[in-house]
Amino acid sequence: MTKSKSDNVVWHHATVTRERREKLNGHRSVILWFTGLSGAGKSSLAHAVEEHLYQSGCRTFVFDGDNVRHGLCADLGFSPEDRVENIRRVGEMAKLFLEAGVIALTAFISPFGADRARVRSLVPHGEFLEIFCDCPLEVCEERDVKGLYKRARAGEIKDFTGISSPYEIPRDPELVVHTGALSLEESVTEVIKFLRGRGVIG
């Protein structure tokens, strides 16, 4: 836990609360935390779920390694400490979107259980929904959309998850989607069904 260094800071109470935003939006806000290997389809699934939700009139936003690492976390690299800080910031940011009444979808490898648990602990129970994109390493490596596995095998990228750095499989995720076996459309259907079951959307 990071202790706040801001002793001179007190909380302001806004009149536009999360509850009022959710009422305006017509759905609950949650964090959908997609986790899995590089190439498991986290980002594609998050964006496809977002498209479905948009068409249902929901307010959403997808964070992925791509948009966040060029901005908020542009000062961070891929060292163990920097990865921890990256996930911490993403968690805090997703929390703000949660307060803004938005369904925040995050698509990060987030290989370490402790980092995911830390984000979970930031928000009330039931509002951090961990979705494990379960895809075998062989399948991810065969796809190798960005050519990263090849480079990792060649030793050009160090600490590459699944090759030279561990991926800790979620012990008790709210949802497992077998992205290696299902089509994108089928995976989206799974997530939407799950969100309905949880009462996030109508």
Place this chain on the structure above:
Amino acid sequence: MTKSKSDNVVWHHATVTRERREKLNGHRSVILWFTGLSGAGKSSLAHAVEEHLYQSGCRTFVFDGDNVRHGLCADLGFSPEDRVENIRRVGEMAKLFLEAGVIALTAFISPFGADRARVRSLVPHGEFLEIFCDCPLEVCEERDVKGLYKRARAGEIKDFTGISSPYEIPRDPELVVHTGALSLEESVTEVIKFLRGRGVIG
């Protein structure tokens, strides 16, 4: 400018674009950057503007020193470098809300022109709207809602803007609100009129 350390990162293209979000929301998204001395009424004004916008059905979110410094920037203090990093992160975060179709209101002293200019440069022309809450130091110090001026004068807080650290008055803000002279209601009216004039809201 911070150079990205993430060489292995490529941009994903989402199908739910900012334009589509703005269409769904029925208003444009912008960053309303409130700046001014401690006690100038930035946070109160931002929250009151938000209430007005909410009642008009707009999607908004207010960032202030209070909610951000307990979360995303909990690792930062008030040293010159930490203040720069604080404003950088707030800017990057506001940019993500902008992309999410939300009217992002930020209420930070943000005393340095260079920091404000850096945030301005992050987003397209016309989407960073600097609102100078112009309130004389004497008035702020007399109000002293949080008792901070008293403590700053007593030397208990170092680098306190207006007392022991400079506030650089905005040279060319999009709007000046004389929060020392106007009532909160009058100030809100000024901002709303300004947003209509800019075509942000209908």
